[in-house]
Amino acid sequence: MKHIKDTISFIQDSFKSTEFIPLHAPTFGGNEKNYLIETIDSTFVSSVGAYVDQFEAMMTAITNTKKSVAVVNGTAGIQVALRLVGVSTGDEVITQALTFVATANAIAYNGASPVFLDVDLDTMGLSPKAVSKFLEEFGELREEGCFNKKTGNKISACLPMHTFGFPVHLDELKAVCDAWNIPIVEDAAESLGSEYKNQPTGSVGEMGVFSFNGNKIVTCGGGGAIVTNNEILGNKGKYLTTTAKVPHSYEFFHDEIGFNFRMPNLNAALACAQLEQLNGFLENKRALAADYITFFNNSGIQFRTETPNTKANYWLMCVELENQKERDLFLAETNNAKVMTRPIWQLMYRLPMYQHCQRDEQLNAQFLEERIVNIPSSVK
Numbered sequence: 005m006k007h008i009k010d011t012i013s014f015i016q017d018s019f020k021s022t023e024f025i026p027l028h029a030p031t032f033g034g035n036e037k038n039y040l041i042e043t044i045d046s047t048f049v050s051s052v053g054a055y056v057d058q059f060e061a062m063m064t065a066i067t068n069t070k071k072s073v074a075v076v077n078g079t080a081g082i083q084v085a086l087r088l089v090g091v092s093t094g095d096e097v098i099t100q101a102l103t104f105v106a107t108a109n110a111i112a113y114n115g116a117s118p119v120f121l122d123v124d125l126d127t128m129g130l131s132p133k134a135v136s137k138f139l140e141e142f143g144e145l146r147e148e149g150c151f152n153k154k155t156g157n158k159i160s161a162c163l164p165m166h167t168f169g170f171p172v173h174l175d176e177l178k179a180v181c182d183a184w185n186i187p188i189v190e191d192a193a194e195s196l197g198s199e200y201k202n203q204p205t206g207s208v209g210e211m212g213v214f215s216f217n218g219n220k221i222v223t224c225g226g227g228g229a230i231v232t233n234n235e236i237l238g239n240k241g242k243y244l245t246t247t248a249k250v251p252h253s254y255e256f257f258h259d260e261i262g263f264n265f266r267m268p269n270l271n272a273a274l275a276c277a278q279l280e281q282l283n284g285f286l287e288n289k290r291a292l293a294a295d296y297i298t299f300f301n302n303s304g305i306q307f308r309t310e311t312p313n314t315k316a317n318y319w320l321m322c323v324e325l326e327n328q329k330e331r332d333l334f335l336a337e338t339n340n341a342k343v344m345t346r347p348i349w350q351l352m353y354r355l356p357m358y359q360h361c362q363r364d365e366q367l368n369a370q371f372l373e374e375r376i377v378n379i380p381s382s383v384k
């Protein structure tokens with residue numbers, strides 16, 4: 005096995021630094037400052053403005069969808085997307101336990117409960133086989149939709165997450181969900197620029213949601229986008245996230261309880277400047293991934309790569325260590341050397357608020373939980 009010290013030296017050489025090397029730092033080398041100054045000069049810094057419209061147009065183009073809604077962050081976007089596909093209080097939503105907490109929280113904000121099913125080892129995302137197995141055992145298809153025979157609750161959505169930008173097996177998942185009449189919302193927070201069989205992630209399910217948080221491949225400080233090919237749901241999304249105001253030039257009339265989840269124009273300006281550079285960022289990250297692939301080849305440490313028929317954005321790159329002991333050693337030595345590395349998330353059902361949720365055995369998720377470590381992945 006390659007010595008961890010070799011890995012540290014490789015990463016330091018790669019990033020030309022012996023100072024602290026973060027997991028993912030943003031890069032502002034385009035029109036960011038120009039657009040921000042222009043926005044301040046225009047005084048349209050808040051929730052309405054030309055950059056919000058431009059951002060939404062750019063997102064529909066990038067994801068090849070019909071409608072995009074700019075929102076305040078990815079979590080809020082998932083919350084609203086779930087509601088739009090029909091999730092309401094007392095329902096259940098199928099998702100993976102191997103994810104960032106926002107995925108589960110967005111379900112809970114709707115008064116629904118997550119059902120945690122296993123991931124595939126190759127994609128690290130929700131396993132179509134696990135979903136199928138669960139539904140064969142617990143699903144009951146009625147006229148009003150799919151119900152959980154164990155709890156009696158409606159299973160009103162499936163929320164797969166494209167872990168670190170590696171697309172889940174979407175065709176297989178869609179086939180299972182279609183058969184059980186369950187709409188898919190893709191948590192594509194981490195996968196802007198990733199593709200599944202030439203289709204952008206986020207565009208395959210009924211709705212998809214992206215995050216533009218500070219650590220993402222493209223950032224606007226904080227922000228999110230809902231995308232969809234269902235224009236009715238997309239328009240409803242815009243309406244709900246902008247306080248459900250009935251359009252009128254001066255009257256204020258709101259006909260349901262909407263949200264103030266608007267992305268400020270100031271953030272949209274930053275997002276537009278960043279999106280202009282997305283292709284360059286993707287190329288740059290793929291070049292780093294290629295270097296890592298060469299370096300880790302036959303090293304005893306497995307660098308995780310995209311699966312066949314997919315293109316990953318390599319947002320956060322990661323390695324798989326042989327076991328938890330090796331992982332802990334790797335984490336300690338790299339972080340001691342100021343090379344930031346981080347274990348994958350703890351599985352959601354270990355968190356106090358999600359301990360009670362229904363789940364399957366999680367053999368793959370537990371395997372990955374013990375072994376996967378993120379390594380520095382910034383655009384250089």
Ligand SMILES: Cc1ncc(COP(=O)(O)O)c(C=O)c1O
Pocket residue numbers: 077078079080103104106107165191193194214215216217227228
């Ligand atoms: C998988 C996943 N889902 C949802 C989110 C939420 O996005 P945000 O931080 O923009 O609310 C994130 C990132 O932060 C994420 O990694």
